[in-house]
């Protein structure tokens with residue numbers, strides 16, 4: 001049985017609690033998309049708890065099994081997971097790959113995507129800016145898992161604007177020719193499909209220093225979540241992998257960017273977050289905009 005939500009909206013419910021406990025109350029095969037960014041191993045040590053990289057898989061596994069249970073047969077589980085550096089060394093931990101292999105035992109890997117954030121700071125500073133022996137990290141992996149080999153998906157819903165050269169080609173026409181790869185480019189390339197098919201590298205800067213969420217948290221004296229998604233990230237996967245009226249779940253919701261985007265796109269949503277302050281801040285995302293100040297009559 002599900003506990004009482006901390007808050008709800010016309011389409012969604014947010015729960016404050018441990019994902020392991022709250023997930024247990026969600027019915028089997030009721031969710032079309034789980035979209036989440038779990039606490040990363042090293043971040044957990046710093047800010048969220050005390051699970052280390054070595055314990056991470058053991059901690060995450062019961063949650064992965066619950067996610068599998070609540071997903072519909074054609075559902076998807078999309079997870080953004082930053083890698084970790086081995087403490088005190090300029091080498092990478094392999095725990096994300098261990099986790100990937102283990103998750104491959106119960107899910108299919110439909111595709112791996114990369115979030116390219118051009119505004120990322122040059123970390124780890126010791127190796128990138130002081131010793132200058134590593135380059136700046138600018139991508140995080142996004143794994144798209146599915147329960148079956150045919151998850152619901154439609155790339156026509158996430159087309160991106162055509163490049164300048166493609167627009168020119170559509171306007172001026174094209175003489176069929178071979179590309180350097182020796183592939184024939186035929187007349188079908190001249191059809192305007194309303195946009196280009198995106199690649200698996202999603203370039204989205206994460207630099208917002210002002211938005212309604214920040215403003216409202218500050219005004220309410222609540223902490224601002226330090227690891228928020230840019231809204232474009234959940235927006236892309238929600239449109240790509242679900243239809244209106246289907247359910248999106250974020251079991252590590254933080255400031256609940258996922259829920260806000262799901263609501264905007266007409267999807268039902270469920271959010272789970274352990275930290276009560278983050279839940280309180282996320283609720284402010286759904287408050288009606290403040291009315292214009294009433295001017296005193298002259």
Ligand SMILES: C[S@@+](CC[C@H](N)C(=O)[O-])C[C@H]1O[C@@H](n2cnc3c(N)ncnc32)[C@H](O)[C@@H]1O
Nearest residue numbers: 018019039227228229252253254255257273274
């Ligand atoms: C990387 S953040 C997610 C941020 C989110 N994507 C956003 O846009 O704000 C991960 C969140 O998981 C929460 N968390 C950690 N352990 C949890 C657990 N056992 N159950 C539910 N939430 C948990 C943390 O408090 C943190 O807010």
